[in-house]
Amino acid sequence: MTLRVAIVGGGPAGIYAADILTKAADQGVDVSVDILERLPAPFGLVRYGVAPDHPRIKEIIKALQRVIAKPQVRFLGNVEYGVDVKIEDLREFYDAVVVSTGAMGDRDLGIPGEEHSLGAADFVSWYDAHPDVPQTWPLEATSVAVLGVGNVALDVARVLAKTGDEMLVTDIPPHVHAALKAKTITDVHVFARRGPAYAKFSPLELRELNHSPNVEVIVHPEGFDVDAHGMAHIAEHKSQKMVLNTLTSWVGAEPVGKPHRIHLHFAEAPVEILAEDGRVTTLRTERTHSPNADGNVEGTGEITDWDVQQVYRAIGYRSTALPGLPFDDRAAVIPNDGGRVLDLDGTPIPGTYVTGWIKRGPVGLIGHTKSDAAETVGHLLAETRQTATARRPEDVDAYFAERDLEVVTHTSWERLDAHEIALGEAEGRTRVKVATRAEMLEAGRA
Template sequence: MTRNKLRLAIVGAGPAGIYAADILLKSERNFDVSIDLFDQLPAPYGLVRYGVAPDHPRIKGIITALREVLDRGDIRIFGNVRFGEDITLDDLKHHYNAVIFATGAVRDASLNLPGIELEGSYGAAEFVSWFDGHPDVPRTWPLEAKSVAVIGNGNVALDVSRILAKHVEDLMVTEIPANVAAGLAESPVTDVHVFGRRGPTSVKFTPLELRELGELRDVDMIVSDEDFDYDDAARAAVAGNKQVFVIDKVLQQWRAREVGQASRRLHLHFFAKPLEIVDDGTGRVGAIRYERTAPDGEGGVVGTGEIREIEVQAVYRAVGYFGSPLPGIPFDKRFGVIPNHEGQVLTRDKATGEARQMYGVYATGWIKRGPVGLIGHTKSDAMETIKHVINDLGNWWTPESPSEESVVEMLESRGIAYTDLDGWHRLDQHELALGEAEGRVRVKVVPRDDMVQISRGEV
């Protein structure tokens, strides 16, 4: 069959989805392309808008590049549209030749730890969604703890720790929503403890993130000399890896600082393997119990049997994100991804159990490979997936109603209050105006209904 046009749906308007659309439009091919992006949120950009701390304007600069792609006008956006509720896989087959799922990973990975279910124990992703003004999380957050534990040694752990320890006055130049600022202003926190089971040379922080911690006003950085008795493997890591070298240099500078004058403290506990979150007797978090570990001589650690305990009233687990299943799409419950081969979605034959390609269905980004890697990985991911979309044209779906107008008619007939690119521009300008009135770059609109009404010009 000769194909002269690809009608492509992409579910997910974050970096992964936008990059996939851009790469396809710029690729060499012998057919025309028409792309529609769908997202459950009224605004685009996914975790760049709702997963990056508000005091990270340099990282949020990624939005500038994404904006340039969307503002070309050759990609349509349908926001506030939920896959599985407002549209289904059958709907997509009716209107498109293929679909790419780029839905990311927004849930917290689980942590098998006694006491993890106690009141006062939270997932970092939930907290990030709250302080980033995600419309689908509660507007308030229980900030009642004086001493807080954060489990994890990655950038999300640092984001959570920094927002908890930072004085809210220093966040008011950012786009932090008003309800978040009000919540943080009431926080009684004095101490934030960050736990990682391995040593300082094995952390997953980036140097930039780590340096920013040391720049916090009126916050002492507390590190322990006992964590810096490096073995040969650690010394080799410092000498042989530039990133590890910089991280070590930052931590060594903190060791030399005088502390004791600040009103808040941020403690980094290395070689500390959490064992249990301790009940205070009322069903709430009362302490965190951990085991000291030691280098095993090969870059790993072993337990020492030495058990320690620190009183805390809240615990945040920052041990990674996890994907969510999509109706009618295969899902690997163990790894939280859509099973795939280089982006081609795989399904299992019920009779033989063998994996085979699910024609017309593709994946890219974190839902494809898991929540690891930076933006550069997302681009290479998309390139790999798009290569197969192009080469698989003989197995594309044959839609009954492929016109661009028919999609709009479908959404409107169902009463779905979708948002589009013009709507995002209206919301964007509204948020910028709110920020200008307060001497800030932007103030986010948080309630979903308000976002939709502003986007649709209904207010």
């Protein structure tokens, strides 16, 4: 009898888990997989978390597309866990459930005035035309601050600094282009709590920062120090050395007079955001230093006030709790042992697994996601027994039909995909994203 598995979340983590499960036939196990995704489109953060001017990264969609097109896999979009289906229902239809809902929220800063800041994840969702976010975004500023030195922070800084017309070669829809074209931002200040030896962005992302003909990168020498601890850290991480080499080549470079600037500030920790009548007026930071080899920092007492009108938090994503499943609010993950979901008393919950960022936290690249999924699926295949009472795909279809839910199938997604590509061809672009859920569903019906 076929092993029935539900995967909740259609991003890379869930799709990789599906791919590994379908290869279980090599081990003599016949597996059928349903991927349940709350959006009418698959691919998660690859579609809604990668900056539109980075199409190279989105090439991974081709590989993910091949997985969801497999005959053993069904894509069931526009299905929201906790609203359209509960964990009890899934256990009736499937022998095992794998949760891979990722992380879409922003981590908090924990400083006074934080309520006046903007979340980088929210901004990314807006410029990537996520169907569940408003189509407007406040861009009334000339100088803004971005807190964090990961790749998301660089994406946010780059999109804020580039002109709207530069972004028109990407897949952004008209409302995003119009807002970016109308913005008045001239200076974007990126702040790192630690020194340059500990910057977390990748070498390629950093180098691409100054490729725009309208944006120059300024690395400020204040705080740009690499002590013995920093040198030891660089020696252990090849990519960190490449990042430092690029940053060093930019320190003290003569301005070339481009109309927009991205400023990189190191060893500056945010301590307060000041606002008047709800509008940001100042970011206050404190100079830091690293007294130990662990890279942690301490404040020096040297305070600087920065004249900015917006502050973006780009210090990491955060997962959210799911109905009917345990959640470690402090670590913002579903508690698990190698992907086996643990109950509050620490015992594994039969047939319930987790993979991706909601398993390990929002760290690591695609390679980590693959190995993560392999670990989880390994436990699933070794432990899962056939327990579903209504195990046919038709039973699932009937359940959603009874609730008058419009489920987006792989065929529906292919229609939406072709529609977006056609919109792009009309404008000489690769694609133009459809921005609302209603439009996405309509395109899938055509």
